[in-house]
């Protein structure tokens with residue numbers, strides 16, 4: 353990134369828009385189009401008024417590195433978007449900060465060690481097999497299935513089983529319905545600068561509270577079932593319930609437990625499921641890539657079910673997942689509040705303003721990604737990865753607040769892909785991919801209807 357006059361950094365250029373809404377109408381109309389156009393027109397650092405918030409879109413990997421790693425303390429989650437997410441998930445690992453965050457991160461980290469995750473591989477495969485048995489039984493091969501719903505149900509079941517020893521698959525419809533409503537309302541509120549908590553008894557707010565109550569009922573059922581058995585299952589829930597504060601000796605109360613459980617349930621299934629939905633869609637549009645993936649799965653497995661040992665050998669499958677998350681990063685936007693004046697790429701980033709970093713844009717930055725719109729898993733050979741700027745690709749974020757579930761998610765995605773590919777081919781029901789719908793994650797708009805064909 354070309355550094356400008358270091359002694360007197362200037363304000364970043366950007367689209368002009370009138371307060372109080374600033375660029376919000378454009379964001380509301382087409383969020384991805386807005387960030388794409390802003391990057392194209394103004395470059396690596398652009399600024400705009402996002403409603404009442406003065407924000408900067410930082411697109412160069414050097415800037416991403418500065419925010420997420422090098423000067424991470426200067427860029428906090430005291431951003432209105434996290435404030436709003438807190439209305440749903442409270443103060444769990446994703447939204448907490450400072451000492452509370454550090455204590456919780458250390459507490460839950462052991463649940464995500466590679467060995468622990470490896471031990472979950474058989475369960476991940478068994479749950480995928482159960483989904484395929486259901487497809488076999490239904491024999492509805494000429495009717496499209498909503499693959500995004502199938503992946504959501506599967507990933508929710510896996511995360512519930514893995515972390516809480518709980519079978520939440522039966523409540524998958526409730527969780528999806530409630531979370532979809534909250535997700536859509538939250539984004540609409542943000543994009544219309546309706547930033548007040550949903551307190552007044554309006555129809556919309558009542559829908560909000562009902563959805564939240566439904567989600568809570570699932571979460572509190574998980575907690576109370578464990579309290580009744582009162583045993584140490586060695587999983588994340590037991591770790592949370594048995595933990596004692598080093599100074600006071602106090603255990604987490606129900607509210608704190610609820611916040612951690614709901615955070616893991618939501619962060620741990622929607623992201624992976626969305627990534628997998630895009631993988632299936634892209635494979636259908638790129639038969640030559642699909643053929644290579646099927647050939648790898650057949651060669652590595654030789655007809656048997658995959659195990660954790662196969663994961664490193666399924667290297668092309670992993671490259672397909674990486675390339676999919678380049679074009680469709682489930683978490684497409686991260687925002688931070690600026691604590692003290694800083695400078696990025698030669699531009700002034702004043703204290704109290706915000707920065708937006710957008711994997712969707714940086715993952716298409718033409719300096720690092722030739723022909724950026726082309727789907728090409730070859731970009732992720734070890735040689736190509738080693739040659740590239742480390743922060744040109746960050747679907748799991750980076751630095752201390754990087755996704756705690758990244759190893760879990762990658763193992764899960766590889767195992768699910770291989771288990772399905774062993775038995776089925778999936779074909780898009782329409783000639784094109786659905787457009788991306790940028791809610792909290794980047795979902796396929798209207799879902800991903802696909803025909804499933806036994807091999």
Ligand code: HEM
Pocket residue numbers: 445446447457511615616619620621623624627681682683686747748749752753754755756757758760761
């Ligand atoms: C493909 C799948 C996934 C993607 C792309 C993804 C992406 C991310 C990203 C970008 C962040 C940073 C968010 C921020 O700074 O606001 C994050 C944080 C987090 N993720 Fe994931 N995630 C995935 C899967 C998972 C899974 C499977 C789990 C749990 C089982 C999980 C749990 C979390 C948690 C708890 C945090 C907050 C960590 C912290 O701040 O210390 N994620 N994830």
